[in-house]
Amino acid sequence: GEDVEQSLFLSVREGDSSVINCTYTDSSSTYLYWYKQEPGAGLQLLTYIFSNMDMKQDQRLTVLLNKKDKHLSLRIADTQTGDSAIYFCAESEGYGGSQGNLIFGKGTKLSVKP
């Protein structure tokens, strides 16, 4: 079945760039997503990318997609302490009756040190 893998922890200094990586298995995914979870809260969509795109930039966030290697990354420029959270990579399940279900990775906990 579909699987999404990401490293569990990342620690950076304030002001540095953070890069969170993710690999996925479902080549038919239409969208790939990054969700952010702050402590004690639900998930919030941070950004997404269509599978026919290579890159998407949104202010401090850059998403890179390598479809050949099924690799997705999220770069946060000028990381701030407020960026400390868990970041989940997710893909949509393939076509058919289950289209629309999200498959989540285990989440990467980003710690930003002042």
Next chain:
Amino acid sequence: NAGVTQTPKFQVLKTGQSMTLQCAQDMNHNSMYWYRQDPGMGLRLIYYSASEGTTDKGEVPNGYNVSRLNKREFSLRLESAAPSQTSVYFCASSPTRNTYEQYFGPGTRLTVT
């Protein structure tokens, strides 16, 4: 506009007890979802409701039942709680099944002793 609300926020149950987790959304969304989140795990889909009047199993449905009471409300019931169901439960909604964004509630932290 409250978005997605869940009650209760916290609950402790003894093994074998039953309870219902409530979820409501005020965004006029057609689709609603229940997930569980365990330490070191991503979210896993328990059940979903593509539209009012329909429900379908997700990845981990065993031990749970759901009811789509109306367009706004989607409840999750544990008939006989087990320690393995200790988890944080999230409800989510989206305009349709194929919409790219799901909106999440704040979660219910459930402990089964």
